[in-house]
Amino acid sequence: MNIAQHLSTHDIKPSYQRIKIYEYLYEKMNHPTVDLIYKNLVGEIPTLSKTTVYNTLKLFIDKGITSTVTIEDNEVRYDAIMDAHGHFKCTACGAIYDIKYDFKDVAMNELKGFEVKETQVHVKGKCNQCLTNKN
Amino acid sequence: MNIAQHLSTHDIKPSYQRIKIYEYLYEKMNHPTVDLIYKNLVGEIPTLSKTTVYNTLKLFIDKGITSTVTIEDNEVRYDAIMDAHGHFKCTACGAIYDIKYDFKDVAMNELKGFEVKETQVHVKGKCNQCLTNKN
DNA sequence: CATAAATTTGTAATCATTACAAATATAAAT
DNA sequence: ATTTATATTTGTAATGATTACAAATTTATG
Numbered sequence: 001m002n003i004a005q006h007l008s009t010h011d012i013k014p015s016y017q018r019i020k021i022y023e024y025l026y027e028k029m030n031h032p033t034v035d036l037i038y039k040n041l042v043g044e045i046p047t048l049s050k051t052t053v054y055n056t057l058k059l060f061i062d063k064g065i066t067s068t069v070t071i072e073d074n075e076v077r078y079d080a081i082m083d084a085h086g087h088f089k090c091t092a093c094g095a096i097y098d099i100k101y102d103f104k105d106v107a108m109n110e111l112k113g114f115e116v117k118e119t120q121v122h123v124k125g126k127c128n129q130c131l132t133n134k135n
Numbered sequence: 136m137n138i139a140q141h142l143s144t145h146d147i148k149p150s151y152q153r154i155k156i157y158e159y160l161y162e163k164m165n166h167p168t169v170d171l172i173y174k175n176l177v178g179e180i181p182t183l184s185k186t187t188v189y190n191t192l193k194l195f196i197d198k199g200i201t202s203t204v205t206i207e208d209n210e211v212r213y214d215a216i217m218d219a220h221g222h223f224k225c226t227a228c229g230a231i232y233d234i235k236y237d238f239k240d241v242a243m244n245e246l247k248g249f250e251v252k253e254t255q256v257h258v259k260g261k262c263n264q265c266l267t268n269k270n
Numbered sequence: 271c272a273t274a275a276a277t278t279t280g281t282a283a284t285c286a287t288t289a290c291a292a293a294t295a296t297a298a299a300t
Numbered sequence: 301a302t303t304t305a306t307a308t309t310t311g312t313a314a315t316g317a318t319t320a321c322a323a324a325t326t327t328a329t330g
Binding site for chain 2: 068070071072073076088091099100101110111112113114115116117118119120121122123124125126127128131
Binding site: 049050073 | 307
């Protein structure tokens, strides 16, 4: 995918920082925190400011090409995938997995007459890798 | 329900503050923030400290009689209902509704071999009340 | 009572996020 | 090109929720 193009399509001027931040989000798919994005890019962009990362992510969210994942109380994570999907966080290794779910099945009958804009499904536990390795 | 009893059953000594905090959680069912709990109880317990509210909620969570609701990025809410259920937050009036969902349907087939400890379902949008009133 | 243990409290520290204004870069106009 | 305006980035300071910690208070125990 052409990232500059993608940003332009969504009414975002493709500056160097914006391209790099989106590229990181999109290619790593690791649901990073602001801090992780910053630490991974500051080598390549030495003048990068954490404020820019915050500003840029807020812009991405406003324009609808990024969403937040609040699976933990104390940190906000970011995701470039915009299709409805859930997240599983392994409490052992910390990895976050994308999971599909059937949107229709999630409480939709209870929300008759409600206007649903956004659904988040968060599951926590231990991933199969950690379960087989450790135990 | 006898709250002191309930706390004792879960290995929590039923102090005055703990009883009052649990009582607030359980009776109001309003998914309050720490600040809201504090503001509502400090009239009745003038010496109450916000630290006590934090400590107490952490204890409740450890002992399994309270859970957190992180439907917003910037605030943690608390809930005394421990059955698996989801939450709908109205972006217009701010109210939080409990919603039931079918646990089996939520991505369970994708998590074969995973150990699931906790599931949270968050839905945002506008409630029927706000939709009929406003529009 | 006296002593020990648990609980509560207040203050200070921490950490993520936001506000804001200066600096820099980009685009438009002359 | 050069100036002028606009947008973007940056750094610092402010905010606000949460945690750390030690003193004060309360409750339980000998």
